[in-house]
Amino acid sequence: MSRQANRGTESKKMSSELFTLTYGALVTQLCKDYENDEDVNKQLDRILFSNFLPRGYNIGVRLIEDFLARSNVGRCHDFRETADVIAKVAFKMYLGITPSITNWSPAGDEFSLILENNPLVDFVELPDNHSSLIYSNLLCGVLRGALEMVQMAVEAKFVQDTLKGDGVTEIRMRFIRRIEDNLPAGEE
Amino acid sequence: MADEALFLLLHNEMVSGVYKSAEQGEVENGRCITKLENMGFRVGQGLIERFTRDTARFKDELDIMKFICKDFWTTVFKKQIDNLRTNHQGIYVLQDNKFRLLTQMSAGKQYLEHASKYLAFTCGLIRGGLSNLGIKSIVTAEVSSMPACKFQVMIQKL
Numbered sequence: 545m546s547r548q549a550n551r552g553t554e555s556k557k558m559s560s561e562l563f564t565l566t567y568g569a570l571v572t573q574l575c576k577d578y579e580n581d582e583d584v585n586k587q588l589d590r591i592l593f594s595n596f597l598p599r600g601y602n603i604g605v606r607l608i609e610d611f612l613a614r615s616n617v618g619r620c621h622d623f624r625e626t627a628d629v630i631a632k633v634a635f636k637m638y639l640g641i642t643p644s645i646t647n648w649s650p651a652g653d654e655f656s657l658i659l660e661n662n663p664l665v666d667f668v669e670l671p672d673n674h675s676s677l678i679y680s681n682l683l684c685g686v687l688r689g690a691l692e693m694v695q696m697a698v699e700a701k702f703v704q705d706t707l708k709g710d711g712v713t714e715i716r717m718r719f720i721r722r723i724e725d726n727l728p729a730g731e732e
Numbered sequence: 733m734a735d736e737a738l739f740l741l742l743h744n745e746m747v748s749g750v751y752k753s754a755e756q757g758e759v760e761n762g763r764c765i766t767k768l769e770n771m772g773f774r775v776g777q778g779l780i781e782r783f784t785r786d787t788a789r790f791k792d793e794l795d796i797m798k799f800i801c802k803d804f805w806t807t808v809f810k811k812q813i814d815n816l817r818t819n820h821q822g823i824y825v826l827q828d829n830k831f832r833l834l835t836q837m838s839a840g841k842q843y844l845e846h847a848s849k850y851l852a853f854t855c856g857l858i859r860g861g862l863s864n865l866g867i868k869s870i871v872t873a874e875v876s877s878m879p880a881c882k883f884q885v886m887i888q889k890l
Contacts, residue, residue, distance in 0.1 A: 562808055563739045565778045569771040570746055599749055603741045610737045638738050667778070682742075 560640060564666045571679060585678050600685015608690035611637065623719050624648075626696065627655050630687070630717075639663050643715075653719040662706060662713045670707045678702050683715065695723045736810060736832075743833060746771070747849050765852045772856020773863070780861040783807065793887065796865055797824050804861060809833075822887035826858075827880070834879035847875040851883075858883060 615633050620626040631643045641663060647656040664680045678684075684700040691698045697720040704710035750764045783804065790796045801813035805828075815827035833850050837843050851873035859871045868888040875881045 561782055562775070562779060563742065565775040566739060566742055566746075566771070569774045570742070572774070573750075573767060573771055599745050602748075603738075603745050606741055607737065 560663060561666070564664055567664055567682065568668060585681050600682040601689040602685075603682070604686035604689025604691075605693055607638070607686060608693045611690070620694075623653060623655075623696075626691070627657075627717070631657060634690075635659075647716075655717055656703065657715045657717065659713040659715070665707050668707060678705065679707050680705070680713070687715070687717065692723065695725070697721050697723050740833065740836070743853060744836075744850075746853070751849065765849065768849070768852035769856035769859070772853040772858075773860035774856075775853075776857040776860025776862075777864045778860075779808070779857070780804070780864045784865070790865070793822075793867065794818070796862070796867065797826075797885070800858065800861060801826055808857070822889065824885040824887075826883040826885065828883075829880045831879050831881045834875070834881065837878060839878045841877075844875060844878065847878060847881070848873065851875065851881060855883065858885065 611634055615637060617629050617633060620629060627645050631645050635657075636642050641659060641661065643657040643659045645655055646658055648654070662680060664683070668679065670679065680702065684702065687700045688698060699718045699720060701716055702714070703716045704712060704714035706713050747768065750767050784799075787799075790799065797816065797818070801816050805811065805813050809828075809832040811828075811830070811832070813826045814829045815825075817825045817827070831851075833854065834847060837847075837850075855871040855873050859869055862869050862871075862885070870886045870888065871883060872886075873881055873883045
């Protein structure tokens, strides 16, 4: 009986490790393919006008559908609500952690997500020759892609990173503007 | 506790990413498959280490293959292998009738030729897992009709 219960929690932990390990293999492969860390950072996030492959962004674009289907949250009325939903619902659902929200800018359009422990870096150490690599940059791309699908243009970047020796991992999110629905070119 | 949707999306992104950065041609296709397989290999090695920390020693090869079919597959893909066949001489065929990584694609002949790209990572996963359990093998996969697929494991006797 107890053996069964053990298996249950073990397998949940294992699937998160599967994701962590797969992400690690991906970053390693990228480091091998591209010589400098800047390019790898771009690969993981995506810059709009480069023809680099959009990785995190693509994942975010699809993840938002899965998220909305499963979480039943309604429309967010402002950026604060959005921040709450991201931290309390989304992160919990997909990574099992609840980051805290701090450092709101006076205008209310920027905030920081503080992650005590980042599950992506569970078994990871950054070697010296890759000190400028933003390992978890995928998260920024995912956040950007997902929010763009709900009509919000945001910028996400890492301010602190436990891999680089900081105490916590901090992502700074900045609201740029609301995206209006554009009719495709040619249709009036 | 990462959700399985995350892994699925990340895997698909990886496949399309590896292919986008390569050019056309037979050689490139092989190289991409190798890259994906190698990534799977690393992940399989790490995963099997974590997983078998507390389990008992395996009696023999068949026991290991059964472990892969039941516990390992359940952890990774939330279901067991549907059918395991062997010729008792080092060749095992694992059949999965509803492979998780292929269920999102249309069930039919349309994308059959592309299916192998999505199986490369998993072949590496199996190979890596077996390698860290002390078994050297070659793993290939084939798809005859989506989303069912067969993984063939050939044990290499040293």
